[in-house]
Amino acid sequence: MMEDRSQGQVQEQARPEGAGGEAGLYVYCIGPALGGGCCGVTGIEGREVDAVVHRGLSALVHPCPVQPYQTANLEVTASWVQAHHRVVEAAWKQWGTVLPLSFNTIIRPEGGLSAADALRMWLEHEEGALQAKLDALRGKAEYSFQVFWDPVVIGRQVAEASPDVKRLEEEVQSKPRGLAYMYRQRLEKLLREGMEARAAQECRELYGRVARCAERVHVSRPKEGQEGQVMLLNLSCLVSTGMVAALEAEADGLSGREGFSVRFVGPFPPYSFC
Amino acid sequence: MEYRGAPQATLVDLLDRVLERGLVLDADIVICLAGVPLIGLRLRAALAGMETMTKYGLMQDWDREVRAGAQSLQKGAALLAGQAVQPGLH
Numbered sequence: 001m002m003e004d005r006s007q008g009q010v011q012e013q014a015r016p017e018g019a020g021g022e023a024g025l026y027v028y029c030i031g032p033a034l035g036g037g038c039c040g041v042t043g044i045e046g047r048e049v050d051a052v053v054h055r056g057l058s059a060l061v062h063p064c065p066v067q068p069y070q071t072a073n074l075e076v077t078a079s080w081v082q083a084h085h086r087v088v089e090a091a092w093k094q095w096g097t098v099l100p101l102s103f104n105t106i107i108r109p110e111g112g113l114s115a116a117d118a119l120r121m122w123l124e125h126e127e128g129a130l131q132a133k134l135d136a137l138r139g140k141a142e143y144s145f146q147v148f149w150d151p152v153v154i155g156r157q158v159a160e161a162s163p164d165v166k167r168l169e170e171e172v173q174s175k176p177r178g179l180a181y182m183y184r185q186r187l188e189k190l191l192r193e194g195m196e197a198r199a200a201q202e203c204r205e206l207y208g209r210v211a212r213c214a215e216r217v218h219v220s221r222p223k224e225g226q227e228g229q230v231m232l233l234n235l236s237c238l239v240s241t242g243m244v245a246a247l248e249a250e251a252d253g254l255s256g257r258e259g260f261s262v263r264f265v266g267p268f269p270p271y272s273f274c
Numbered sequence: 275m276e277y278r279g280a281p282q283a284t285l286v287d288l289l290d291r292v293l294e295r296g297l298v299l300d301a302d303i304v305i306c307l308a309g310v311p312l313i314g315l316r317l318r319a320a321l322a323g324m325e326t327m328t329k330y331g332l333m334q335d336w337d338r339e340v341r342a343g344a345q346s347l348q349k350g351a352a353l354l355a356g357q358a359v360q361p362g363l364h
Contacts, residue, residue: 024305030297066305078285081292088292102296110303118303144287220290236291265283271291 024066025052025107025115028087029269030123030130031095033058039090044069044083052116054123057130060091061119066108092269097138099130099274133274142273143237143247143266145210146222148229149202151195153259158194165190203233206254213247214239218272229261236272 028043033053039060043049047062071077084103092098110118123130159165165187172183211217214237222231239247244267251264 027299068305077289081285081288084292085288100292100296102294102298103292105296105299106305107299107303108305115303122299122301122303142291144283218295265287268283268287268291271295274297 022063022065023109023115024064025061025119026064026069027101027105027107027119028060028084029091029101030057030059030099030134031091031097032056032131032134034095039087039094041086041090042083043087044080049087052119052123054120055127057123057127059119059123060087061107061116063115064106066106066115068104068106088269088271097134098269099133099137100269100271137238137270137273140215140238140240140270140273141244141267142270143239143244143264143268145233145235145237145247145251146231146263146265147202147206147233147235147254148225148231148261148263149199150228150259150261151230152228154198155191155195157259158198159191162190162194165194199232206233207235209250210235210237210247213237213243213250216273238270238273239266 026044026047028049033051033056039049041049043060043062047064049060049062051058052061053059069080071080081103088098088100092100107115107119107122109115113121159169168183168187168190172180172187175183207217207219210233216238218236218238220234220236222234225231237247248264251262254260255262
């Protein structure tokens with residue numbers, strides 16, 4: 001097993017630099033051209049980060065071969081992703097607004113232009129739209145707001161609130177085995193429907209409460225929860241500085257409800273809102 | 275009050291955002307095609323090899339989340355398919 005891993009690592013390092021050397025540019029993020037250097041952090045694999053500046057915009061980059069970063073090694077992936085994030089976050093703190101680029105955005109030389117010139121041309125072409133986005137994101141941050149419930153606790157609540165479930169539960173006690181099985185099936189179906197209805201209702205209400213605190217909300221598919229918890233809502237929220245406390249209060253209030261918990265994490269640069 | 279105990283961003287929070295979101299530079303000067311997170315695809319393939327990595331204490335948070343997820347699904351949490359709660363939110 002150990003050999004597998006070290007082999008994997010050897011393959012990772014072997015990113016050929018042959019064809020074209022480092023004619024490409026890995027782009028981390030775009031922001032306003034403010035001067036003041038490149039945020040003082042190193043990039044992926046310790047690379048020094050440069051700024052490509054064009055008029056009012058700058059892009060943080062490092063030179064790289066004209067091919068994507070790829071690996072099957074999670075440890076290497078984690079270090080790349082953390083490095084990308086480190087640069088974006090430092091830029092965000094320095095600039096007050098940023099457009100993070102998706103991982104593995106690599107510019108290649110195009111039509112006789114170097115990658116840097118191709119990037120400048122793109123910045124010029126997109127200047128208006130990019131500036132508008134940067135302005136819209138100023139003073140705002142992204143927060144993750146994930147709501148979980150405990151299906152055992154909620155299931156009990158649903159059962160207690162439903163006269164039909166209660167009646168069936170009582171009847172099932174007095175039935176012979178064969179019939180009791182059928183009753184139990186009906187009971188499960190009833191409970192499942194009750195919980196689905198409850199989930200839909202909670203999601204609508206919670207989404208509404210969260211959305212009132214946020215400029216924008218990005219809904220992701222719920223992930224699997226931990227320790228018996230089920231994720232009900234997986235939201236990313238773009239929140240103005242002045243509204244963070246309100247959103248935190250929502251998280252607080254919800255966590256105080258029986259059977260519910262919230263994971264409220266941030267701030268992140270606005271990855272989900274550009 | 276769970277979030278008070280776990281206010282830190284995890285690697286999974288970062289992976290979700292850095293790999294799958296962010297501005298997609300949709301121009302032919304970019305070598306990665308828009309909307310194709312190459313690394314994301316490779317990552318999912320690599321999940322199978324995770325057992326090896328956790329032996330060395332790497333990626334434990336990640337692993338815990340994935341495993342706990344699988345367990346909670348088995349434990350009748352299947353009552354709630356992820357899809358069932360989504361309609362009406364988009």
